[in-house]
Amino acid sequence: MMMGDPLSRIRFYPLHVMLVAELIENGELVGVIRGCIKNVGTHSGSILKMGCILGLRVSPNFRRKGVGQKLMSSVEEWMVKNGAEYTLLATEKKNEASRNLFTIKCNYSHLSSLLIFVHPTTNTFLPKHFSIRHIKIEKLIIEEASSLYGKIYLKPKDLFPKDMDAILKEKLNLGTWVCYYKDEANYDHHNPNPNPLGFLHTTLNHARDKIFPCLRMLVSNGSNSSLSRPFGFLFMYGFHGEGDNLGELMECIWRFTSRLGESMKGCKVIITELGLGDPLVSHVPKNSASMSYIEDLWYIKRLSGHGDLKDEVGNVFVDPRDF
Ligand SMILES: CC(C)(COP(=O)(O)OP(=O)(O)OC[C@H]1O[C@@H](n2cnc3c(N)ncnc32)[C@H](O)[C@@H]1OP(=O)(O)O)[C@@H](O)C(=O)NCCC(=O)NCCS
Known part of the structure; x- marks a missing residue:
């Protein structure tokens, strides 16, 4: 149940990864995160290598111990190694835990709001x-x-x-x-x-x-x-x-x-x-x-490079693979 995403949406992307967090003492699975990288076009005509984080979950008994933050930094490391310039993710507006994790701890900024x-x-x-x-x-x-x-x-x-x-x-x-x-x-x-x-x-x-x-x-x-x-x-x-x-x-x-x-x-x-x-x-x-x-709220973070993405965008194409 913790895996939460039986479709494993990342499989639709040629470049993707799934990372898990396990307890050292007994190998128990306590967290999972999935990420992919895709090329996106922007209004100004440029093409960006965009990392996309999907399906972050931490087992309820192991929350608030830094597992989520560690999974986030590990998937971002994978993205940087694979050339991503930005990383993007979405969460429900009412999900305070993930909003705080993304903005306060991981330095993401608000990109767009979706319905x-x-x-x-x-x-x-x-x-x-x-x-x-x-x-x-x-x-x-x-x-x-x-x-x-x-x-x-x-x-x-x-x-x-x-x-x-x-x-x-x-x-x-x-x-x-x-x-x-x-x-x-x-x-x-x-x-x-x-x-x-x-x-x-x-x-x-x-x-x-x-x-x-x-x-x-x-x-x-x-x-x-x-x-x-x-x-x-x-x-x-x-x-x-x-x-x-x-x-x-x-x-x-x-x-x-x-x-x-x-x-x-x-x-x-x-x-x-x-x-x-x-x-x-x-x-x-x-x-x-x-x-x-x-x-839904979408957040973005610059990982490398000098992309020209605006701070906030409104009219985005919703990729069905990310849903
Ligand atoms: C969101 C989630 C992944 C956070 O995982 P976690 O391992 O508990 O997160 P961390 O321990 O690394 O917490 C880091 C920071 O996130 C914020 N945070 C985490 N849980 C929070 C909560 N319940 N309320 C408010 N802020 C919270 C805090 O800023 C926290 O730092 P602090 O503990 O120093 O205050 C976890 O709650 C979860 O799996 N939720 C259900 C699935 C989900 O909502 N996934 C995200 C959808 S995109």
């Missing part, structure tokens, strides 16, 4: 009169999705992964969809010209059997006891929208994803995470009591 939106796989959050007859949803082939990301989607982001194709080709990735109004049917994803076209696109990632205690608390609410067992979820990422009525297109995408989730065995919730500075945050359908959200 994780969670909804059970049902369509009930949509108003009864909602109709999607005038909206078209179309699945793109990987090459089309890749070109869309390259041409228009990643450019306005403050921070984004450079290996988008690897993410799109990963087998947990279900596909990329574009959603647009039928009367603007001349949509051309090879040569997108979003004005006055209204469209929204997203990519879905299916994670199975992931135990995520904070989500379980939020969505179970006594009424859905099946969430006390491991469950699957659909993660929507790569949202990008332009034109008018983005709220309606966004609702349409949530509805579509809910349907897809309902048809998948064990899939209980739909999740997305957006930077607080992402303009699409205001279009997430929040008109339902069953839509909940968690506030």
